[in-house]
Amino acid sequence: MEQRWTRRSVMAAGAAAAALSACAHHPLARPALGGVRRIRPELDELIAADAVVEEIGDGYTWAEGPIWVRGHGFLLFNDVPGNTMYEWNESSGVTRFMHPSGYAGTDTSFLREGGANGMNIDRSGRLLIADSGNRCIARYDFGRRRREVLVDRFEGKRFNSPNDVITHRNGAIYFTDPPYGLAGIEASPLRETPWMGVYRLDPSGAIAMVDDKLSFPNGIAFSPDYGTLYVSCSDPRRPIIMAYSLDDGGVPTSSRVFFNAAPLMADDAPGLPDGMTIDYKGNLFASGPGGIMIISPDGVLLGMITAGAGRPIANCKFGEDGKTLFLTAQHKVARVRTLTHWI
Numbered sequence: 088m089e090q091r092w093t094r095r096s097v098m099a100a101g102a103a104a105a106a107l108s109a110c111a112h113h114p115l116a117r118p119a120l121g122g123v124r125r126i127r128p129e130l131d132e133l134i135a136a137d138a139v140v141e142e143i144g145d146g147y148t149w150a151e152g153p154i155w156v157r158g159h160g161f162l163l164f165n166d167v168p169g170n171t172m173y174e175w176n177e178s179s180g181v182t183r184f185m186h187p188s189g190y191a192g193t194d195t196s197f198l199r200e201g202g203a204n205g206m207n208i209d210r211s212g213r214l215l216i217a218d219s220g221n222r223c224i225a226r227y228d229f230g231r232r233r234r235e236v237l238v239d240r241f242e243g244k245r246f247n248s249p250n251d252v253i254t255h256r257n258g259a260i261y262f263t264d265p266p267y268g269l270a271g272i273e274a275s276p277l278r279e280t281p282w283m284g285v286y287r288l289d290p291s292g293a294i295a296m297v298d299d300k301l302s303f304p305n306g307i308a309f310s311p312d313y314g315t316l317y318v319s320c321s322d323p324r325r326p327i328i329m330a331y332s333l334d335d336g337g338v339p340t341s342s343r344v345f346f347n348a349a350p351l352m353a354d355d356a357p358g359l360p361d362g363m364t365i366d367y368k369g370n371l372f373a374s375g376p377g378g379i380m381i382i383s384p385d386g387v388l389l390g391m392i393t394a395g396a397g398r399p400i401a402n403c404k405f406g407e408d409g410k411t412l413f414l415t416a417q418h419k420v421a422r423v424r425t426l427t428h429w430i
Contacts, residue, residue, distance in 0.1 A: 117141040120421050121378065121393035130381060130390040133370060133427045140394060143413075144173070144181045144420035151362070152251075153413045153420070154206040155406025156214070159229060162406055163206060164415055167219060167268075170202035175420065185227075190220030197277055200268045205251030205306070205362065205402070210258055217249040219268030224249055224260065224288065238288055241296070244279040251307045251362060255337045258290040261297065261316060263304040285318055287337065297331065297339055306362040306402065310384070311369050311430050313337065317345060319360035319373060326352065326359050328373060328382075346386050351376040355396070362402025362415075366427040372412060374400050379414065394421055405429035 120140045125131070144150070147166040154163050161176040165188055172185035188203035195201050201220035209215055214227040215237075223239035223246065237260070239246060248268025253261050265283045269275035273283075282299035285307070289295070298304070298318070306319040316331040316339065330345035348360050356377030363373035369384035372392075378400050379392040394400050394416035402415045409428035414421045 117143065120416070120419065121395045121398070123423070124391040124393065125389075126391070127387065127389045129383065129387075133366070133381060133389070134392075134423070134425050138423050138425070140392060140414070140421050140423045142419055142421050143175060145418060147173075147418045147420070149200075149401065150415035150418065150420050151401050152203065152205045152217070153402055153404045153406075153415050154208060154214070155404060155413065156208065156229070158212050162413055162420075163214070164413075164420055165203045165206070167200045167202040167204050170220065172203055181420075187220070188216075189218050197270055197275070198268060199270045199272065200248070204249070204268075205262075207253050209254050209260070210256075215252045215254065215260060217252045217262055219248040219250065222246045222248055222268070224252055224262055238292075238294055241280070241284065241286060241294055245277075247275075247278055247280065247283060250305055253307045253309060255309065256313050257337055259337045260288040261307055262286055262288070263307055263318060265303045265305060265321070267303075295338075298329070298342065301329065305360060306374065308363045308365050308371065308373075310365065311367055317363060317365075317371060317373075319363060321359040321361055323352065323359060325349075326376070328360050328363075328371070346371075346373075346380075346382055346388075348375045348380065351380070351388075353377070357397060358399035358401075361400075362404075364404045364412075365430065366405070366425075367430050368427065370427065372403050374402060379403050379412075392423060394419065 148168040151167050152165040161174050170187040172188040174184040175181045190201035203216045204219045205217040207215045216225040218225045224237045227234045246264045247266035250263045266272050284299050285297040285304050287295045302322040305321040308317045318329045320327045326348040327344050328346040331339040331342045358376050361374035371382040373380050381389045398417050400416045
């Protein structure tokens with residue numbers, strides 16, 4: 088879930104860090120990063136006043152797609168340009184889980200980012216992967232160590248580069264498809280669709296369009312009752328989070344702008360609406376200018392989580408006992424304890 092205009096300014100620093108190290112700090116060495124900024128007093132119910140944002144990994148070109156795998160007790164995340172998926176747990180720190188995480192060919196000239204990006208766990212405990220490099224949604228079975236392509240086309244046309252993915256309680260899969268993975272981005276000659284879509288893959292295998300009007304759709308999340316689908320738009324000309332009302336079958340019935348992040352944009356607040364997650368009360372934890380925006384269910388900004396000056400946060404997900412929020416922040420991975428928990 089990339090941020091086109093801000094990422095270019097930080098890629099060089101990330102590449103330099105990657106050259107130094109592609110592994111985490113030892114679990115006992117946990118530098119503090121950034122902190123929590125309170126905007127409304129309601130934030131005190133979500134994060135303690137003394138909460139610490141602690142680094143758990145470093146040395147990635149652009150860290151993305153964190154997901155906690157409950158059945159196995161570890162975190163997975165991606166270095167998208169590095170085409171590698173990593174595993175983290177408390178005792179061992181970071182180890183390499185999958186390489187390549189995406190495109191495995193030798194000719195990468197047509198790609199800007201060949202690796203996997205956003206991830207999710209389906210109802211059967213399998214890993215869903217927004218595979219930017221292979222331009223598809225894939226699924227990985229942990230037990231069988233087998234990976235398969237679920238879908239790579241809509242109406243016969245190849246996707247751009249799927250970016251983030253989530254599963255509805257009825258088994259339907261929703262995902263976003265901006266062209267960030269392609270060399271040239273929206274100007275890539277390999278694009279087969281004139282739009283950047285938000286899609287729904289039904290358990291039957293049928294695929295439908297949710298929205299083809301967003302510019303650079305990115306992160307994606309559901310409300311606790313699965314009645315609302317949230318989609319971030321990482322276009323600096325329209326940095327918003329959309330909300331789609333869903334019927335009982337998960338089909339969109341209407342849409343609206345849920346949050347406008349434009350007033351937060353500033354030279355010292357890198358980032359755009361990107362990856363997101365939600366707690367059991369419906370509070371949205373969403374990437375935005377300056378870090379993770381914490382937004383109430385009625386669209387009020389309660390506070391921000393930062394990962395250090397000048398460092399954008401691309402994505403976040405709850406994990407461990409459900410009260411730890413994991414953050415992917417440029418070439419670092421971090422976590423912060425909260426007073427709330429995921430769905």
